Amino acid sequence: MKVLILSKEKIKNIGVVFLIVCIAVLFKLLGGYKLIDVFLNSKADLPIYSVETKEKRVALTFDIGWGDEYIPSILKVLDDNNVKATFFILGTWVDKYPNRVKEIDLKGHEIGNHSNNHIYFTRLTKSKIKEEVFTASSKIKKITGKETKLMRVPYGDYNSEVIKAIEETGHYCIQWDVDPIDWRTISHQQIEKTVISKTRNGSIILLHNSSMETVKALDTIIKELKNKGYEFVKVSDLIYKDNYYIDFTGRQKPLSE
Known part of the structure; x- marks a missing residue:
């Protein structure tokens, strides 16, 4: 041998x-x-900022952590325009306004996780990050009967460790690529201009429930983007669930066409 x-x-x-x-x-x-x-x-751990798609589909999202004053108006505009959105809700907001959470869900909108206490995740241990996610998710499920699958970190604050911890909870980490910074004291015209000019195929638009200016801008934003041929979908209907990668800009792309 x-x-x-x-x-x-x-x-x-x-x-x-x-x-x-x-x-x-x-x-x-x-x-x-x-x-x-x-x-x-492929080595970078990033959240999903936008999605690569040939279709003119975009997702309208709201970060919910203030009072509930503008929620009825937001929901009415969405209803009037036959648009479904994704609401990222704080656990502490669920405690204060459980009926609003139920209303959002019953109208067919998607509810995502925005943590329990709205604190900086990069300052937390992995176990504390998971605790924030699971606590908020549990509160939401008690009202809607549904598990949350989408997570948006407070303040957009993340690093590789944060992303890994969130993924280990079974959530997709979602950011945004269109942000009019509507929580600041700006006019509805400014909000409209920013969103309409920056939206592209696969965009994830960030808005808040903290200002009447956002409510005033919402109808125009929806109508103008629809006139440009865009369709509004929930985030879970926009993103790829598997066989994807995220490029250095945070754009989620399919591994095969």
């Missing part, structure tokens, strides 16, 4: 050839530019 002895140099060469073959196969399957994109960007 012959024993084949390979030198370190031969083993190294075989490894190089194997790597080249693997790259060639992936290059064929994914396409050259996409392969480069995947290799360059």
